[in-house]
Amino acid sequence: MLSGVRIVEFEGLGPAPFAAMMLADLGAEVTCIHRHQPSSVTGPASLLDRGKKSITLDLKSPADRAVALALVTDSDALIEGLRPGVMERLGLGPEPCHAVNPALVYGRMTGWGQDGPRAQSAGHDLNYLATSGALWYASDPGQPPFTPPTMLGDIGGGALYLVAGILAGLLAVRGGARGPVVDAAMVDGSAHMMALLMAIRQAGHINTERGQSLLDGPHWSRCYVCADGGHVSVQCLEPQFYAAFLRLMGLDKSPAFADQHDPTQWPRQTAQLAGLFAAEPVAHWAALFDGSDACVAPVLSPDAAAQDPHMQARGVWQAPGGVLQPSPAPRFDGARRPVAAPPERGADSEAIRADLVAKGLLKEV
Numbered sequence: 001m002l003s004g005v006r007i008v009e010f011e012g013l014g015p016a017p018f019a020a021m022m023l024a025d026l027g028a029e030v031t032c033i034h035r036h037q038p039s040s041v042t043g044p045a046s047l048l049d050r051g052k053k054s055i056t057l058d059l060k061s062p063a064d065r066a067v068a069l070a071l072v073t074d075s076d077a078l079i080e081g082l083r084p085g086v087m088e089r090l091g092l093g094p095e096p097c098h099a100v101n102p103a104l105v106y107g108r109m110t111g112w113g114q115d116g117p118r119a120q121s122a123g124h125d126l127n128y129l130a131t132s133g134a135l136w137y138a139s140d141p142g143q144p145p146f147t148p149p150t151m152l153g154d155i156g157g158g159a160l161y162l163v164a165g166i167l168a169g170l171l172a173v174r175g176g177a178r179g180p181v182v183d184a185a186m187v188d189g190s191a192h193m194m195a196l197l198m199a200i201r202q203a204g205h206i207n208t209e210r211g212q213s214l215l216d217g218p219h220w221s222r223c224y225v226c227a228d229g230g231h232v233s234v235q236c237l238e239p240q241f242y243a244a245f246l247r248l249m250g251l252d253k254s255p256a257f258a259d260q261h262d263p264t265q266w267p268r269q270t271a272q273l274a275g276l277f278a279a280e281p282v283a284h285w286a287a288l289f290d291g292s293d294a295c296v297a298p299v300l301s302p303d304a305a306a307q308d309p310h311m312q313a314r315g316v317w318q319a320p321g322g323v324l325q326p327s328p329a330p331r332f333d334g335a336r337r338p339v340a341a342p343p344e345r346g347a348d349s350e351a352i353r354a355d356l357v358a359k360g361l362l363k364e365v
Contacts, residue, residue: 002023002026002028004029005023005027005028005029005170006028006075006076007031007075007076007077007079008032008033008068008071008075008078009031009033009079010068010092011032011033011034011039013039013081014159015081015154015155015162015186016162017032017042017049017081018158019107019109019159019160020032020048020079021047021048021049021050021051021052022159023077023163023166024340025050025051025337026328029053030052031053031054032049033056033057034055036056036058036346045342048342049343051342052342053347053348053351053352054344054348055346055348055352056345056349060090066362067353067362068092069092070356070361072092072097073100073101073361074356074359076104077107077166077170078104078107079107079162079166080107080108080109083110083120084114084119084120085120098178098179101179102179103178103179104179105170105173105179106179106182107162107182107184108182108183109159109184110183111123111124111128111158111187112185125147125149125150126146128157128186128190129152129157129186130145131187132187132194133191134157134193134194136210137210137213137215140211141210141217142211153186156189156190156193157186157190158185158186158189158190161189161192165182165184200215212263218260218261218263219266219273220234220235220237221234222235222270223299224273224278225277226278226282227281227284228283230282230298231299232296232297232298233299234296236294236295239260241293241294244292244294245295245296248289248294249273256269285298303324305317315336318339320338321341
């Protein structure tokens with residue numbers, strides 16, 4: 001879908017490499033400028049580099065900065081995930097890059113944003129979610145809020161917003177606009193992702209107090225522990241789905257569960273369901289609810305998810321070379337796309353330099 005789109009990525013952590021990987025999955029030609037030493041978090045040949053080309057540069061070296069600027073000149077978009085001001089100090093901020101390529105979409109990925117009181121402060125996924133408000137309703141009542149690591153902040157509020165911003169910028173450039181600077185901040189994106197929840201609050205279904213709202217307190221919207229220590233998820237919000245759930249649990253005649261939306265009854269109803277689920281292993285509940293509209297599903301590890309019949313039928317997970325990883329998404333016309341292998345760090349350095357020389361963008365290899 002993005003064939004012909006060239007993107008240069010300045011190696012960073014987390015959401016920026018993910019955004020570049022997603023664009024590569026969508027067909028863009030992504031060249032990653034790697035440091036000579038790999039990250040201690042993801043290591044060499046990270047699956048986040050799948051489908052990319054790799055060149056190693058020392059951006060403190062004038063000669064290597066010239067190579068980086070030549071790549072910028074030959075690209076449609078740039079991705080960087082460094083702390084605000086670092087690219088400017090390297091001489092690779094928006095101004096010098098737009099001087100050589102006015103149409104460049106300059107994509108910036110940070111936690112706190114390019115400005116504001118915390119712009120220069122360190123932080124991580126959980127901190128940005130805590131500040132944005134997105135962490136407030138996470139986890140069960142009475143428990144400390146916690147979300148799946150990286151998914152909501154780094155990826156949801158960060159990488160996906162950077163991808164959307166870059167794609168919008170590319171469309172704007174095709175319409176004749178100058179290349180914009182995309183300021184994607186995880187604190188912004190995670191707050192923006194709350195729009196649906198805030199719409200539910202607007203309708204009167206969400207309270208500030210945790211455990212008293214439509215989605216974070218009910219007995220029918222949580223996970224339960226099973227006899228084998230595994231878990232099942234339950235979220236049968238609509239009345240017809242709640243009825244199907246009660247019927248399969250043998251509770252459709254119980255007056256104790258007749259009122260689905262009375263918060264005063266939720267603790268007692270939750271306790272009773274917890275006892276029932278704890279009496280049987282996950283496999284029992286998976287078989288009981290299979291094929292129903294009760295909105296119950298086992299909580300699977302990534303390895304178990306890769307073996308799930310539905311996930312296998314759709315090819316959601318792949319393991320090339322024994323490395324388990326998700327398949328590219330979304331799909332177009334139903335086609336499944338294989339994942340491309342990540343390059344060794346610096347594997348394309350010579351070829352990239354030679355190509356820049358051939359295009360007249362670099363004086364020598």
